[in-house]
Structure formats: C-alpha cells, structure tokens
Amino acid sequence: MHQRSLPFNSVVSREAENADSFIDLDRLMVTVLRRAKAIAIFVVAFVLLGIAYLVTATPLYTSMTQILLDDELSRYADEDRSPQSRQEADTRISSAVEILKSNTLALRVVDDAKLADNETVLDPPQSPAAIVKSWVKSLSSYFTGEPPLSDEAIYNGKRYKAAAFLQKDITVERVGRSAVVAVSYVSPDPKLAAGITNAYASAYLTDQLNANFDATERASLWLQERVADLQRRAQIASLEVEKYKSENGLTQARGELMSEQQLADLNSQLIIAQADTASASARYHQFQAILAQGPDNAVNNATISSKDTDNSVIQELKSRYLSLGKREQEITQNFAADHPQAVALRDEKADVARQIYQELEQLTSSYKNEFEVARSREASLRENIDRVAGKNTEASKSLVHLRELEQKATALKTLAEAYLGRYEQASQQRSFPIAKARVISEAGVPVSPSSPRKTMVLALSAVLGLMAGAAYAFIAEARDRHFRLEGDIRALLGHKSLGYLPQLGGVSKGTMHSLRSRFSKGKSDPPGEAVIPFEQMTRVVLDSPRSAFAETLRNAKLASEVMLQGCPNRVIGIVSALPGEGKSTLAANFAMLLAASGKRTLLIDADLRHPGLSRMLRPSPRTGIIEVVLGEVPWTSAIKFDQQTKLAILPVGLTASHEMLHHTDELLASAGMAELIENARKTFDYVIVDLAPLGPVVDAKAFSVHADGFIFVVEWGKTPSRLVRELLEAEPQISSKILGVVLNKTDMTELARYGDFGGSEKYRNHFDKYYVNSGRSKTVS
Numbered sequence: 001m002h003q004r005s006l007p008f009n010s011v012v013s014r015e016a017e018n019a020d021s022f023i024d025l026d027r028l029m030v031t032v033l034r035r036a037k038a039i040a041i042f043v044v045a046f047v048l049l050g051i052a053y054l055v056t057a058t059p060l061y062t063s064m065t066q067i068l069l070d071d072e073l074s075r076y077a078d079e080d081r082s083p084q085s086r087q088e089a090d091t092r093i094s095s096a097v098e099i100l101k102s103n104t105l106a107l108r109v110v111d112d113a114k115l116a117d118n119e120t121v122l123d124p125p126q127s128p129a130a131i132v133k134s135w136v137k138s139l140s141s142y143f144t145g146e147p148p149l150s151d152e153a154i155y156n157g158k159r160y161k162a163a164a165f166l167q168k169d170i171t172v173e174r175v176g177r178s179a180v181v182a183v184s185y186v187s188p189d190p191k192l193a194a195g196i197t198n199a200y201a202s203a204y205l206t207d208q209l210n211a212n213f214d215a216t217e218r219a220s221l222w223l224q225e226r227v228a229d230l231q232r233r234a235q236i237a238s239l240e241v242e243k244y245k246s247e248n249g250l251t252q253a254r255g256e257l258m259s260e261q262q263l264a265d266l267n268s269q270l271i272i273a274q275a276d277t278a279s280a281s282a283r284y285h286q287f288q289a290i291l292a293q294g295p296d297n298a299v300n301n302a303t304i305s306s307k308d309t310d311n312s313v314i315q316e317l318k319s320r321y322l323s324l325g326k327r328e329q330e331i332t333q334n335f336a337a338d339h340p341q342a343v344a345l346r347d348e349k350a351d352v353a354r355q356i357y358q359e360l361e362q363l364t365s366s367y368k369n370e371f372e373v374a375r376s377r378e379a380s381l382r383e384n385i386d387r388v389a390g391k392n393t394e395a396s397k398s399l400v401h402l403r404e405l406e407q408k409a410t411a412l413k414t415l416a417e418a419y420l421g422r423y424e425q426a427s428q429q430r431s432f433p434i435a436k437a438r439v440i441s442e443a444g445v446p447v448s449p450s451s452p453r454k455t456m457v458l459a460l461s462a463v464l465g466l467m468a469g470a471a472y473a474f475i476a477e478a479r480d481r482h483f484r485l486e487g488d489i490r491a492l493l494g495h496k497s498l499g500y501l502p503q504l505g506g507v508s509k510g511t512m513h514s515l516r517s518r519f520s521k522g523k524s525d526p527p528g529e530a531v532i533p534f535e536q537m538t539r540v541v542l543d544s545p546r547s548a549f550a551e552t553l554r555n556a557k558l559a560s561e562v563m564l565q566g567c568p569n570r571v572i573g574i575v576s577a578l579p580g581e582g583k584s585t586l587a588a589n590f591a592m593l594l595a596a597s598g599k600r601t602l603l604i605d606a607d608l609r610h611p612g613l614s615r616m617l618r619p620s621p622r623t624g625i626i627e628v629v630l631g632e633v634p635w636t637s638a639i640k641f642d643q644q645t646k647l648a649i650l651p652v653g654l655t656a657s658h659e660m661l662h663h664t665d666e667l668l669a670s671a672g673m674a675e676l677i678e679n680a681r682k683t684f685d686y687v688i689v690d691l692a693p694l695g696p697v698v699d700a701k702a703f704s705v706h707a708d709g710f711i712f713v714v715e716w717g718k719t720p721s722r723l724v725r726e727l728l729e730a731e732p733q734i735s736s737k738i739l740g741v742v743l744n745k746t747d748m749t750e751l752a753r754y755g756d757f758g759g760s761e762k763y764r765n766h767f768d769k770y771y772v773n774s775g776r777s778k779t780v781s
Contacts, residue, residue: 026756034753039469043462050461058125059449063193064184065201066441093174100172105203106163113199116158120189121165190446197443208435216426223423230416237409248398266385273378280371287364317356324349481721483714484754489741492721498740499552502748538588548771553593559740564708569681573689573707575700577724581715582744584612587690594686595647602684604650607692608664614651624653629672665702677706694727701731709739716746
C-alpha cells in the first residue's frame, strides 16, 4: 500500500510564542473588541438603572458643623495643667466622638429641638425591605393583641425612636489629625438638617459644662470629708508620740537622744585614736627594721622622711659620711689604699657611722613609747564605747517604736494638707463655667442635595456595567472551547491547517440553474441516459472557481501532492469528529476540483450508515459500494460519472438491505474493500472517500489501513476542541496520516474579530479582490 503521511508538528503554538509574557495584550485587546457589543449593552443597561435610581430616589441634604476640642479655654482654671501626649489627645478626641454618637446626647437633642413629634424624623424615606419589615412588625403586634399604651409610654417611644433615627443619620468624624470634630446630619429637609446639626453642637457643649460641674461637685464633697477625717487622725497620732516619749524617758537634744550623741562622740575619738596607733606602729616598725640590719647597713638606710620626725642630726651625719667616702675614694685613686690620709679618713668614716647608728637607736626607743601610748588610748576608748552602747540598747528599742509613731503622724499631716489644697482648688473650679470645646463652624442650610450624587451614580453605574460586561465576556470566552483560528489547529492538535471554508449562503436563480449536471452509469456517458440532478452545494467549486471556498480546496490539493509525493495513486479519506460538520460537501467539492483539474478522480461514499452523497443522487442508486465489496456486482458497473468534470462516484445502494446493515466496520476492513481500493488505485489518480464521523462509529478506524492520508473537517466555532484532541489521541493510526485540518462553515464576517493583531484573519477583507463570484449556500454533510 502506498501510504505514510507525517503529522504537521513543526509549527510553534501561540501559547509557546507568548510563554514569556505574563499577559498577552494583543489577545486581550482582541477579546475586548470581540465582546465590545455585549460589554456596551451591559454598560448602557446599568446606566439606565442608575438614571432610574436618580429619578426615583429622594434627595437628601447634609448640614455640617465643626467643634474644636481646645484645652486652652480652661488654662486659667487649671493652674498645674501639664501638656498632653499624643496618645492622650487621641484618646480624648475619640471619647468626644463616641459621646456625640451616644444615645444620651441624641435624647437631649430630641428634647431640645422638640423632635418627638416631627414626622420627617419619625417617618423618613425607607427602602422596600424596611417597609416590608415594618408591615410585618405591625401585623405581628396586631395579631398578638398587646394592651394599649399610655400617652406617656407613647411619647417616650417616640422620643427613643427619634433618637434612634438621629443616631443612624448623624455622622461624627475627626478632621485629619487635628483636634477638630466634624458633625453632619442627613435629612430630606435642608432646614431640619441644619437645625439638628446645630442642636447637636449646643447639646455637646452643654453636656460638657454639666459634666464638669457635676464631677467637680462630687469631688468637692468627697475631698471635704477626707480632709476632716485626715486632720482628726493626724492630731491623734501627734498626741500618741508625745505620750510615748514621756512614758519611756526619751530625752532628746537637737532631735536625737543624749546617749546617741555620746556614742557618736566616742566613735569619732576612736577613729582618731586608731589612726594615731597605726601611724606610730608604722614608724616604730620601720626604725626597728633598720636597726635589725646592723650598724654597717644602718648608714645606707638612714634616710627618713622629714614628715615622720626631725632627723636633721642624722642628715648632717649622713652628709658628713658621704663627704668622707668621696675624699677617701679620690686619695685611693691618686695614691694608694694604704696611704696614711686614706687610712685616717676610713677611721673617721667608721666613727661617723657609729654615731648614726646610736641616733637611730634613740629614735626607735622614742617611737616605741609613742606606739604604746596610742594603743593604750585606743583600748580605753573601746571600753567606753562598749559601756555606753550597752546602756543605749533599751533606749534604741524604744526609739524604733517612737520613730514609727512620728512617721505615721507626719504622713497623716502631709496627706491632710494635700487634700486640703485639692479641696480648695475644686471649690474654685466649680464656679468656672467654661467647657473645653467651642464651635468653629456653625451649620448652614444646604442649598443642593448631597445624595444621590448624579455624576457619581452615573459613573458608578457605568463602572459596574463595565465590570458586569467584562465578567460576561470572561465567562463567554471561558466557555468558548471551539476551533476559531488556524493557530488553534496547530496549537491544540499539532497538525497543519489547510484553511477556512466560508459558510455558504443563498445564491441567485441563475446560479441555481448552472449548478445542474448529468450522471450516467458506466465509464462513458452515452446519450439518452437519465439525468441525475445534484445538490447545489456539492458543486460550489465549479460554479465559483475563484472564490475563497475553491482556494482553500486548492490548498488541500497542494498539501496532498506535497505530502504524498511517493504515492502516484492516492487514497484520501475525508473524516470529521461529529455529524453535520460538512465533510460530505467538502468531499464532493474536493473531488470535483481534482476532476476539473484533469485528475482521474473517484469519489466513494463510505458513510454507510448515513450516505448523504448517495441520497443527493437522482434517481436513487440501487447498487453501490456494499454490493461491490460483497462481490455481488462488478465495481465498474456501480460507478456513476459527472458529464462536466468526468468525476466518478461510487455511491451506497439505497435499498432495504442497506438499512439492515449493522457491521459496517467489518465491511470496510474486509478483503473485498481492500480489493476495491487496489483496483481503484490502478484506474484513478485520486480516490476520495467520504467516511463516517469518528465520534459515533468506528468505520473510519476500520478503513484507515486502506488510506494514504486523511483530511480532517471541523466546524468553525462549533466543534469542541477537546473532543477532537481526545479522538485523535485515541486513534493514532488516523492522526499520523492526517494531511491537514479544514475549518468548515467559517463565518468570514466574524473571523476577523477572533484574529490577533497582525494575523492573517485581520486582512481577509483585503483578499476579496482575488475572489470573484463566491458561491454562498448553506453547507450540509
């Protein structure tokens, strides 16, 4: 068998081309333009809804006043006022905002402005949901049979209802990071809005004054009671201190006990005595250490600081000793060591050294006596301290309790004085009628409504419509999983696209007359045979040879010639995924194109379960492919010819036995079919086989062994891409032989809306000058 067609997998998909782009702006723009009409409808619909809302909505007016929370207003009353931190200021402003929103202040405004009987406040415009809710509440109260209310209860109910509506419609906000609070109220009546806003500001200032006065009054009463109690307790504590002193004989001078003063003096004397003893001991042991070195070394250590003693004698002897030693050294160097003068000097030097030693012994004895006297005095002071400390022990124990009593009395006295000062300050502030706030901007009567805002409502309506339209477009695009572009064929299927076949529309009567042909049995067309009218759509390629329809089929012919170069006699199957995609129309037109170009062409209707081509023949054929495969008739006798193009057609015999045929796949895979195809190869250049769709039956799969290639037909915008992909993945023997895919029934006016900027689909209208007399008729399969 002559076959083998490699799939077209060399084209890079659009997704791969744009893989490095997070958002494909071209495709996004194309999608927006394609769905622009739907988006515009949504925008217009929402704008109309916004206009309807503006027409039916009740206009509302907003009046605003501003209150400054100013501590400087009370600076004369707060003498010891310290600056507030930012956190404290924020807390104070937040508290003021909550006070303005409170129910208590709302009730005060209701009473001051007499709003309990104001119908505008008690019965404001309500939403439909609120109206229904109020009706249900009224009906429930009617059926429950509640007892009638008194006039006072009804009035209080109106007060609380009016206060509730005020709380709902009042807005209190801090202005930026300042100490200014903005109070605004919304009402259908502009004068009422201004009156309520000013009433809120006045009620807040009055509330602050009353709160300050009440707080100061309560503080003054409490401080007065505390001052009297503290003064009484301080007096009792002072009397207890004096009584305890007299009972324990605790005599004091300059705030201290006498025994404590004596003990302090003795400790001071002991410190001095200890210092004297240490100094005397140091001098004594120093001189004792010098003497212990012997007379010979005493001269070298005889240098004593003048701060310790008057050692002028020793210094003179030492100077004399050094002078004699120098003179001796000179004489010895000039003469000799045994020179008489050197000997005399050495003797005199030894005598001076002896005198120095005797002087050191006298000083050592003197320092020893001083050391003994200092140590004796220190011991005496220690004895006196121990004696006085023993006597002071009992007094110290009593003194501890005395100090506790004195501290208690002092603390009570100090506390009483502090509370007395605070009481006097509170008494003065009670008569200072100034609040720490003031109105800096009074509420005026608004002249234009604040709600609804026409510009904002219309803009918001347009934005919402745009969002709704975009959501609809997104959903529509997400649901559109069909083939629209040739790039979809390459990206999703990995096969070559052969082009677009336009959707065929109506044609003129003249065209209808020209689309009639004659068919006859046998290889020739002898005169006198019956004329068989053929459906107009199967001959568009002949009626409009320079149309886009015919050009796409020429591309399919060229692709088959290129990809099947090794097959001189080619068997090409025409197959689709679903019924109704136009494969029979394409098969007939493709076969006529080949026949018109001079190729010996045979068109076989192998869709045995739905032989659309055979049903278009008139009269209906009685014998055909089934009888040929079964060997009942010769294949040449079942063929019909087109007189104009010499196209040979092997139909399906439309008999009762044809309707009872069930195992069509076995028939197509049989030896009889193989023999038929082999005989057709010997006679014809092209054998075009119209096969059943892949989705419902397996006939095409059974015939695939006989075919050199397949042309796959998908309906533009209708055939699901996932279905086609899964069918081809499940049938690799068919997928590997696909020469290309044709997008049939393409709406050429809509095609440009799906193409990317710069894509060929955007320029289809520029191709029309090359297409003449495009036949347009509804396609059938």
